[in-house]
Amino acid sequence: MTVSQPKSILLIIGGGVAAYKALLLIRLLKARGVGVRAVVTAGGEQFVTPLSVGALSGEKVFTDLFDLTEEAEMGHIQLSRAADLVVVVPATADLMAKMAGGHADDLATTLLLATDKDVLIAPAMNVRMWDHAATQANLATLTARGVGVVGPDEGDMACGEYGPGRMAEPEAIFDAIMARLEGNGVPRDLAGKRIVVTSGPTHEPIDPVRYIANRSSGKQGNAIAAALAARGAEVVLVSGPVRLNPPAGVTVQGVETAREMLAATMAALPADAVICAAAVADYRVADAADQKLKKADGAGRSLTLVENPDILATVSVLPSGERPRLVVGFAAETQDVIAYASAKRERKGCDWIVANDVSQGVFGGDENRVTVIDDAGAEDWPRMGKDAVAEKLAERIARALA
Numbered sequence: 001m002t003v004s005q006p007k008s009i010l011l012i013i014g015g016g017v018a019a020y021k022a023l024l025l026i027r028l029l030k031a032r033g034v035g036v037r038a039v040v041t042a043g044g045e046q047f048v049t050p051l052s053v054g055a056l057s058g059e060k061v062f063t064d065l066f067d068l069t070e071e072a073e074m075g076h077i078q079l080s081r082a083a084d085l086v087v088v089v090p091a092t093a094d095l096m097a098k099m100a101g102g103h104a105d106d107l108a109t110t111l112l113l114a115t116d117k118d119v120l121i122a123p124a125m126n127v128r129m130w131d132h133a134a135t136q137a138n139l140a141t142l143t144a145r146g147v148g149v150v151g152p153d154e155g156d157m158a159c160g161e162y163g164p165g166r167m168a169e170p171e172a173i174f175d176a177i178m179a180r181l182e183g184n185g186v187p188r189d190l191a192g193k194r195i196v197v198t199s200g201p202t203h204e205p206i207d208p209v210r211y212i213a214n215r216s217s218g219k220q221g222n223a224i225a226a227a228l229a230a231r232g233a234e235v236v237l238v239s240g241p242v243r244l245n246p247p248a249g250v251t252v253q254g255v256e257t258a259r260e261m262l263a264a265t266m267a268a269l270p271a272d273a274v275i276c277a278a279a280v281a282d283y284r285v286a287d288a289a290d291q292k293l294k295k296a297d298g299a300g301r302s303l304t305l306v307e308n309p310d311i312l313a314t315v316s317v318l319p320s321g322e323r324p325r326l327v328v329g330f331a332a333e334t335q336d337v338i339a340y341a342s343a344k345r346e347r348k349g350c351d352w353i354v355a356n357d358v359s360q361g362v363f364g365g366d367e368n369r370v371t372v373i374d375d376a377g378a379e380d381w382p383r384m385g386k387d388a389v390a391e392k393l394a395e396r397i398a399r400a401l402a
Ligand code: CTP
Pocket: 198, 258, 276, 277, 278, 279, 280, 281, 282, 308, 309, 310, 311, 312, 313, 328, 329, 330, 331, 332, 333, 344
């Protein structure tokens, strides 16, 4: 892949051991004709030298906020705007916190606050730092502002622990940069449209420590939210508990139960479309215990289940004027997919049903094979990545709402 127009990025190299991967990234970008102007933070300088960064980028490397010569030649505001994209590699917990809080106490953070360009970050940190509520809140703040996130990966880390936090590989960061620079050629044909997407499983409590759940990963729903946002839609993602980064430029409403998901969905209306991709638990425990249930020796235990509200059916039958123009449901089936899905569409009153056969490792996987059923009939799509399904669906939604 080579960019069609000469493009350039401003690369901010943060202070983490993954900074060495920034050098490989510069090589990849230069080889494809992308200009790289780099800023190395004080922490970054502990891991890579400005000399090696400059040798690879072929450009002057910036390190100090108060360089008077540079201020005369090119102010920091200008530096933040001359590139097509700002990329932070690695984005440490500290840099993310400063970005979320709007700090500007060095050149890198000042540029990040002053830029009018898209920003992409590649987080890298210890797994506990990544999982910390503070970092997750900062991440949610940044993605809601449209900051793109690539990684982190799960795996062995330099600190000896295992888990999510290892920075994405240079090739993956390179791909994310190219996608942003080229915009993937995606038209902004959903600009001005508001779309609500439900995604992920729901957790229905049994007692304060146990719940009923299902295997939904939320990957397909998240990908749909991202694809709609990429086309310019204002997206509210009502998501059950998932282990995924929130997509860039999407407002995420985290919920646990079906009833919370219904309330959040209704609160997000009015909307032009609602896409119900969540795997909502059909039932909840009638009388969830306030205290942890104790084991009663030798005796079995039964739970009484009551039906949960159906979000898709509720939205589908809203009176005209309140009903979104397009309501899309999913049908996860393990047999007679088309017949069951068509009946589900009739029963729930939605406009389209996206049917998938979940008997073949779709849950948690990266691929999906779906059939889209509407008034005109059934449209079979070949097996493809969940991202590709999302993009194709977003394109179909854009046509329907045009
Ligand atoms: N759905 C919903 N609220 C529920 C149950 C389902 O919004 N309480 C939505 C799902 O998001 C999906 C569609 O309805 O878009 C189909 O869900 P599914 O669970 O497959 O269908 P059910 O109605 O539960 O039928 P069954 O379990 O009998 O297949």
